[in-house]
Amino acid sequence: MKPRNGSSVLRLAVPVKVLLQRFAFLFLILAAFGLMLLSKAETTLMERASEVVVDVFAPIMDALSQPAAVVSDVVRTARELASIRTENERLRRENARLLAWQEAARRLMAQNDALMGLLDFKPDPRARHVAARVIGDSGGAFVRSMLVNAGERDGLRKGQAVVTGRGLAGRIAAAGLRSARVLLITDINSRVPVLVETSRDRAILAGDNSGRPRLAFLPANAAVRTGDMIVTSGHGGVFPPGLPVGRVVLAGDGVVRVQPFVQFDRLEFVRVVDYAGVSAVIESAHDDDGRRLAE
Amino acid sequence: MNPSLSQRLDLLARNVIPAALGVVLVLLSTIPYYIPGYAPTAANLVLMAVFYWAVHRPDLLSPVTAFLIGLLQDILVGTPPGMNALVLVLVRTVAVSQGRVFRGRSFALLWWGFGLIAFAATFVGWGLSVVYNLAYIDPMPGLFQAAMTTALFPFLAGLFTLMQQKLLPQA
Numbered sequence: 001m002k003p004r005n006g007s008s009v010l011r012l013a014v015p016v017k018v019l020l021q022r023f024a025f026l027f028l029i030l031a032a033f034g035l036m037l038l039s040k041a042e043t044t045l046m047e048r049a050s051e052v053v054v055d056v057f058a059p060i061m062d063a064l065s066q067p068a069a070v071v072s073d074v075v076r077t078a079r080e081l082a083s084i085r086t087e088n089e090r091l092r093r094e095n096a097r098l099l100a101w102q103e104a105a106r107r108l109m110a111q112n113d114a115l116m117g118l119l120d121f122k123p124d125p126r127a128r129h130v131a132a133r134v135i136g137d138s139g140g141a142f143v144r145s146m147l148v149n150a151g152e153r154d155g156l157r158k159g160q161a162v163v164t165g166r167g168l169a170g171r172i173a174a175a176g177l178r179s180a181r182v183l184l185i186t187d188i189n190s191r192v193p194v195l196v197e198t199s200r201d202r203a204i205l206a207g208d209n210s211g212r213p214r215l216a217f218l219p220a221n222a223a224v225r226t227g228d229m230i231v232t233s234g235h236g237g238v239f240p241p242g243l244p245v246g247r248v249v250l251a252g253d254g255v256v257r258v259q260p261f262v263q264f265d266r267l268e269f270v271r272v273v274d275y276a277g278v279s280a281v282i283e284s285a286h287d288d289d290g291r292r293l294a295e
Numbered sequence: 296m297n298p299s300l301s302q303r304l305d306l307l308a309r310n311v312i313p314a315a316l317g318v319v320l321v322l323l324s325t326i327p328y329y330i331p332g333y334a335p336t337a338a339n340l341v342l343m344a345v346f347y348w349a350v351h352r353p354d355l356l357s358p359v360t361a362f363l364i365g366l367l368q369d370i371l372v373g374t375p376p377g378m379n380a381l382v383l384v385l386v387r388t389v390a391v392s393q394g395r396v397f398r399g400r401s402f403a404l405l406w407w408g409f410g411l412i413a414f415a416a417t418f419v420g421w422g423l424s425v426v427y428n429l430a431y432i433d434p435m436p437g438l439f440q441a442a443m444t445t446a447l448f449p450f451l452a453g454l455f456t457l458m459q460q461k462l463l464p465q466a
Contacts, residue, residue, distance in 0.1 A: 028359065
């Protein structure tokens with residue numbers, strides 16, 4: 001019985017294989033469209049699956065990107081050596097100016113502390129920072145994102161702000177165990193609540209894959225000028241308020257655009273801001289309820 | 296005479312070279328190089344590899360392999376999953392069907408054919424991105440990328456030819 005069974009399976013398997021080969025093309029095309037649709041509809045499921053794959057390849061990319069980083073550092077050092085004298089002079093002047101600012105900041109901080117004490121002001125929750133190295137720089141022409149070598153085990157969560165010394169770079173779009181994807185503020189899917197520092201006008205910084213994201217939903221009477229500083233507003237509670245983002249540049253067609261402070265093509269290290277804004281607000285609300293109930 | 300185990304293992308290892316190369320190129324094109332303006336217009340190394348093997352050794356690069364390499368690229372680059380997979384399956388199919396035109400002819404013809412396919416692939420990728428995001432996206436970075444990819448093709452193709460002659464079992 002057994003051999004006959006086997007041969008009938010074989011006899012069936014051959015046409016199935018031929019059929020598969022013939023329809024492999026069609027099947028794969030449909031599968032590709034299916035995956036794209038699925039990633040639109042079942043975002044979390046597809047994100048989870050992607051994170052697992054990225055986690056597997058993250059250590060390899062981490063190792064592969066080291067030589068490129070070393071070469072880039074050497075080139076930068078050589079370039080800096082050439083201009084070390086003028087740079088030193090510039091820094092000396094800047095240091096003198098910053099010392100004056102430090103004095104002013106100390107005075108204002110003391111004054112601020114005193115005034116906050118008088119008002120019984122509740123300060124913003126303190127943010128924790130996690131440093132991460134960029135291991136993947138999107139090679140895609142139609143996306144603006146990066147991979148970093150820190151993940152959930154380092155305390156990274158979806159939605160957290162990603163900054164450099166200069167300002168806001170993006171947010172965590174998906175976090176795996178030991179790697180995470182950063183959606184840059186220039187990506188077409190990026191929306192960040194911001195405000196104009198001087199006029200306090202609120203707006204949404206909307207990326208469009210160009211180097212300069214747009215300021216959307218700006219009030220009609222807002223007085224924005226070229227050079228105005230744009231900072232995060234903290235609305236939504238995910239980003240800490242006051243993170244520097246960029247400066248306003250007015251495009252010819254009346255669109256208000258922002259030149260980000262961060263130089264995206266030179267990013268080597270970033271800091272992820274673990275800002276407990278949302279949970280702290282919820283906790284304090286619970287506390288109030290508890291107290292009220294107790295009374 | 297049956298080949299020994301080590302011979303069979305050796306053959307297997309040589310047969311997976313195009314697929315393994317595809318994965319390595321995905322990783323190499325995803326890591327950062329810290330060159331200003333490079334990342335968005337970086338040459339698509341994976342596209343070159345898939346086209347080259349589809350023309351010269353389609354038996355070693357199945358449609359499923361092309362699909363999986365594209366899917367890995369999607370996941371690591373952050374493009375919608377399935378997008379590059381679709382593009383690479385299409386590129387493989389076109390390259391295989393035109394293989395006879397290219398094989399044994401001048402390199403200039405192969406280069407010209409690749410250029411056409413690189414721009415067509417960019418156009419498909421751009422169209423899919425626009426539909427996926429339901430928003431207009433500037434196609435210029437894609438066109439630069441296609442130009443860069445076409446310009447660098449001879450170097451990679453030379454490397455692939457060397458690999459094909461030295462490492463791969465003859466079909």
